[in-house]
Amino acid sequence: MKVFALAGFFYVTHVFSENNEFIHKRSTSLDPLLDIKLISLIKEKVFVLILRKNAINIQCQAKLQEYCEKLENMDLSDKILTFYSEIKDFCKNMKYRETCNSFRRNITLYCKEFKKKIKTINTRIPNISEKCALQNECILWEEACSKELKKECNNLRSLCRQGKQNSLRTRFLLRAFSGSLKTKEDCEKVINEKCFIFMGESDELMKFCLTPTYRCESLVTLKEIKCIELERHMGNLKNIKISKDNCILFLKECHFHKSNCNSSFQNICKELEEKCGKEKKYIPSYLMLDPLKKEITLMEEIEYKELFEDEIGKPGVKDTIDLLALISNNDLSACESNIEKCYKFCSSLPQLKDLYNTKKK
Known part of the structure; x- marks a missing residue:
């Protein structure tokens, strides 16, 4: 006892x-x-x-x-x-x-x-x-x-x-748009398609997708901040010994962000790969999945489960009222204008398509 x-x-x-x-x-x-x-x-x-x-x-x-x-x-x-x-x-x-x-x-x-x-x-x-x-x-x-x-x-x-939650959402989005944030135009080409894939994973992500004003501008800005932070931090690793765990940690950042960052950061990642060697290499989790699987999903590519763990639960099915609440962002006076701005994306959603007609977006 x-x-x-x-x-x-x-x-x-x-x-x-x-x-x-x-x-x-x-x-x-x-x-x-x-x-x-x-x-x-x-x-x-x-x-x-x-x-x-x-x-x-x-x-x-x-x-x-x-x-x-x-x-x-x-x-x-x-x-x-x-x-x-x-x-x-x-x-x-x-x-x-x-x-x-x-x-x-x-x-x-x-x-x-x-x-x-x-x-x-x-x-x-x-x-x-x-x-x-x-x-x-x-x-x-x-x-x-x-x-x-x-x-x-x-x-x-x-x-x-x-x-x-905001920090996790930012990390998720920067991973989801890896290689698509060099410019605002690059982002605009893929943002609606990607939003259709992941918006149902959390209310935070759904809200991001349903408020299209400045979506890509904000992502490009977040990308620039992330690249500067990583370059400053990882640039100090040249002359110090790096453990296996830290090699994997930093090479993981390279994996997700180097395609969006400038050549200076890409060179840092290349030097880090050489310094760490094969024994300390980062291997994306989706490469360790079933090799016979036909297609790797976006959620697997960004390692969604590892990133969020239990932090953000998947919401239930949303009806029209639920989506309007997210679009209005708790400001009913802005609801109508936000619906207008969301036409291109929102009109493709079954719950919202009836709000639009062919005469007026």
């Missing part, structure tokens, strides 16, 4: 992902088997991590006593102290009331300061990565602090989620 209990103690409740997203698995009841990966926390943070919303309310004393008794009964005290030496003060001499009162003052003060900090971040700082870096703090403090802080943290999460 103790083995399972100790194993549970190491269960991870906070995981920091590649795109600064935190997955939080909340405990349903007070339990000493808590996350222990957040090492080097100040005492107040450990206290909040243990007691959550009860850290500064009237339940603090009872819940702290319950926690300490569970540790003692399960003979986990010494093991936990190996990681969190601060915990010895929580249960020492069973002075639960004094302990709660002591921490209440500091935690209440920090809650006020953190609320100011996150509000400033939400309203003033434009860099989304800086904003999203605070999500871990939100996870830790929002239950112990006020409802107002929880609201600010929810706003931050929504912002970060939208930012990540």
Whole structure:
């Protein structure tokens, strides 16, 4: 029993992902088997991590006593102290009331300061990565602090989620239009055809396809930004040793983007291929599929599943009202003009073709 209990103690409740997203698995009841990966926390943070919303309310004393008794009964005290030496003060001499009162003052003060900090971040700082870096703090403090802080943290999460979806959409589109973004004209030749293929994969992609104004202009601009970023970053790899994983990572970027970028970036990719050699070569996943398969789909070419994983779910079938909502972009006054602008593409969709006639587009 103790083995399972100790194993549970190491269960991870906070995981920091590649795109600064935190997955939080909340405990349903007070339990000493808590996350222990957040090492080097100040005492107040450990206290909040243990007691959550009860850290500064009237339940603090009872819940702290319950926690300490569970540790003692399960003979986990010494093991936990190996990681969190601060915990010895929580249960020492069973002075639960004094302990709660002591921490209440500091935690209440920090809650006020953190609320100011996150509000400033939400309203003033434009860099989304800086904003999203605070999500871990939100996870830790929002239950112990006020409802107002929880609201600010929810706003931050929504912002970060939208930012990540926008980033994934951009990466998807640049892959989907590989070789077709040298000029706006190149893009215009293929954009409707490609949109028919992938627009049903997510609401974000569908919205992009249904708002044709500046579609190609925006893609060409995004392509130019991507090429500059890659060239600047990969240009620094000439004189350093590159691991196999990094070779594959950078050669993958070359695979998807060199056909849209200038000759300077293409030369960097060529040099990188020579430097990495055959052992560190990037092989597109679709080349590892069934060799007898007649045709590789666009979605396989851009490695859609690997790119999106579980981030964007495939939406259900859209009716006319659903598509009009996406076209209007939550602005009913712009609905009619947007429908007119979308004639070339939208008139080919079964749900929208009846909105148009041969006399007036």
